[in-house]
Each structure stands twice: as C-alpha cells, then as structure tokens.
Amino acid sequence: MLVKMCDLDSVRHTYGVYTEETHEQLRKHDQEFGVLLETIRRYGDFENTNFVILGDHGQTxxxxxxxxxxxxxxEGFIKLDEAGNVESFEAFGHSTGLACLIEVGDPGNADQLQRVRNYLESLKADPNIKLRYVLDKDQAKAEYHLEGPFDFVIESDRNVSFSDRLNNTEIWASREPGDHKIGMATHGSRPDRVETTAFLACGPGFKQGVVIDQANMVDIAPTLAEILGLSMQNCDGEPMKGIINPHESKR
Ligand SMILES: [Zn+2]
Known part of the structure; x- marks a missing residue:
C-alpha cells in the first residue's frame, strides 16, 4: 500500500521550512500514520509488514x-510585442523553483548558443544573482540524468528562486506564499543543498538499529523491490544491502 502525505510540502511552500505551522503539520502526519499502524495492528498481519517512510526532497x-x-x-534575449506577449526569443527560462532550465531559441545556431552561454556565465559575477553553476545539456545529462527540451541549467549560490512569469515588469519579485516555484520555501535544486529528506524503514525485511548518513534516491526503488523478493533490471540504483535483513527479504 502506498500512501502519499503531501501536506507538509504545501505547508512549507506557504510558511517556510521550520515554522510552527510545519511542526503542526508533522504532528498531523504523525497522527495519520498512527491510525494506519493501529489499523494494521488490529486487522492486518502486523508482524510480517514492512513500514517505510520517505520523502522525495527537502525544501529551502x-x-x-x-x-x-x-x-x-x-538583455534583448526575449522580444515582446506591444501586448507583452513573446514575439521571439534567443533564451527563455523555465523555473524548477531553485533552479532554472534555459531554452535557447535556435540551439542549432552556434553563435546564439555561445552568446547565451556567455551571458549566463557572466551572471556568476553578478553580486545579486551569483550563479553557482551553468550546466549545459550534455553536462546535465551526464551528471544528473537530466534531459529535456532545454539547453542550460542554472542555479544561484544564494537562496534565490526563479519566477518564469512575464506579467511583472520588475527583475526582482516578491515571494508568493504557497506557490511551488516562488513560495516562502521551495525545492527543485541540484541535490547538494543542505536540506535533504528522510528515509525510515522498519519491519522483518530490515536490519534493526542501522543508521546511514546519506543514501541515493535511485537506490530506494531497488531496495524496496528486494524486500518484496523482486529484482529490478536496467535501473540506475542498487539495493541498499546495509539495511536489508538477508534472512527475511526474499520471502
Ligand atoms: Zn512542492
């Protein structure tokens, strides 16, 4: 059974990462999980059930x-018509929250691609924008398995989120509580920011009392498959052998 408890994400977008409201939401999720546990204890096969609590990202x-x-x-990379709609562009941003995918108008045009790259690289030295990296398509694919209809990925060294709207004429905008790109807190960054997420597992398939500092997201699915006695072929991750109870996992 898979249960998605997504309210903590919404509450953080609205109020921030560590606030009274987020603690209250965690208490609500704790109660919901308690109801599930008690129901399985009374009516299910509790002794033979594995429980896993995990998130897919933190927030900043x-x-x-x-x-x-x-x-x-x-900077002249986007041309607007009189109504303010996009007429043509050499570079257009698509926000992921804390990072931004830059689509080049004609990526087959080497001059255009280089002009956009040079401009983005120059933003590393901008004291407000402070880009920490400019990855091109090939680097994003090789390093993060990230690919799609974009040519560069950028992210700030500060806690800057990206808005991709055009209806505001200012370069800098306000946060909009609750918005998943420009809320009080958000996600969508390279996975080396401080805030990570959680993974807890207990039950007959897992060793007891094991603590690991860090794990890779791609290892979770193969781990859960192994607990179910299955093996995943052709995937990026591998089972986290250190937490699996070898005597129980193959049942
Ligand atoms: Zn979210």
Missing part, C-alpha cells in the same frame, strides 16, 4: 525571487 527558505524572463527581456 527563499530569500529573493528573480524574474528570469524579465531579465532576458532587458
């Missing part, structure tokens, strides 16, 4: 919101 409190496409309008 947002300091500033950069209207990336207004910046690209100012």
């Amino acid at each position: 409190d947002v300091e500033d919101v950069l209207n990336i496409n207004r910046l690209l309008v100012r």
Whole structure:
C-alpha cells in the first residue's frame, strides 16, 4: 500500500521550512500514520509488514525571487510585442523553483548558443544573482540524468528562486506564499543543498538499529523491490544491502 502525505510540502511552500505551522503539520502526519499502524495492528498481519517512510526532497527558505524572463527581456534575449506577449526569443527560462532550465531559441545556431552561454556565465559575477553553476545539456545529462527540451541549467549560490512569469515588469519579485516555484520555501535544486529528506524503514525485511548518513534516491526503488523478493533490471540504483535483513527479504 502506498500512501502519499503531501501536506507538509504545501505547508512549507506557504510558511517556510521550520515554522510552527510545519511542526503542526508533522504532528498531523504523525497522527495519520498512527491510525494506519493501529489499523494494521488490529486487522492486518502486523508482524510480517514492512513500514517505510520517505520523502522525495527537502525544501529551502527563499530569500529573493528573480524574474528570469524579465531579465532576458532587458538583455534583448526575449522580444515582446506591444501586448507583452513573446514575439521571439534567443533564451527563455523555465523555473524548477531553485533552479532554472534555459531554452535557447535556435540551439542549432552556434553563435546564439555561445552568446547565451556567455551571458549566463557572466551572471556568476553578478553580486545579486551569483550563479553557482551553468550546466549545459550534455553536462546535465551526464551528471544528473537530466534531459529535456532545454539547453542550460542554472542555479544561484544564494537562496534565490526563479519566477518564469512575464506579467511583472520588475527583475526582482516578491515571494508568493504557497506557490511551488516562488513560495516562502521551495525545492527543485541540484541535490547538494543542505536540506535533504528522510528515509525510515522498519519491519522483518530490515536490519534493526542501522543508521546511514546519506543514501541515493535511485537506490530506494531497488531496495524496496528486494524486500518484496523482486529484482529490478536496467535501473540506475542498487539495493541498499546495509539495511536489508538477508534472512527475511526474499520471502
Ligand atoms: Zn512542492
């Protein structure tokens, strides 16, 4: 059984990462989980059930919101018509929250691609924007298995989230509590920021009392498959042998 408890994510987008509201939401999730546990204890096969609690990302409190496409309008990479709609573009930003995917208008045009790359690289030295990296398509695929209709990935060294809207004429915008890209807190960054997520597992398939500092997200599915006596072929991750109880997992 898979249960998705997604309210902590929404509450963090609205109030921030560590607030009274997020603690209250964690208590609510704890009660919901308690109801599940007690129901399985009374009516299910509790002794032979494995329980796993996990998240797919943490969040970071947002300091500033950069209207990336207004910046690209100012720098001449996006041309707008009189109604303010996009007429043509050489570079357009698509926000993932804390990172931004930059789509080049004609990526087959080597000059255009280089101009966009040079401009993005120059933002590393901008004292407000402070980009920490500019990854191109090939680097994003090789390092993070990230691919799609974009040509660069950028992220700030500060806690800046990206807005990709064009309806605000300012370069810098306000946070909008609850918005998943520009809320009080958000996610969507490279996975080396401080905030990580949690993984807890207990039951006959797991060793007791094992603590590991870090794990890879891609190892979770093969681990859960092994607990079920299955093996996943052709996937990036591998089972976390250190937490699996070898005597029980194959049943
Ligand atoms: Zn979210």
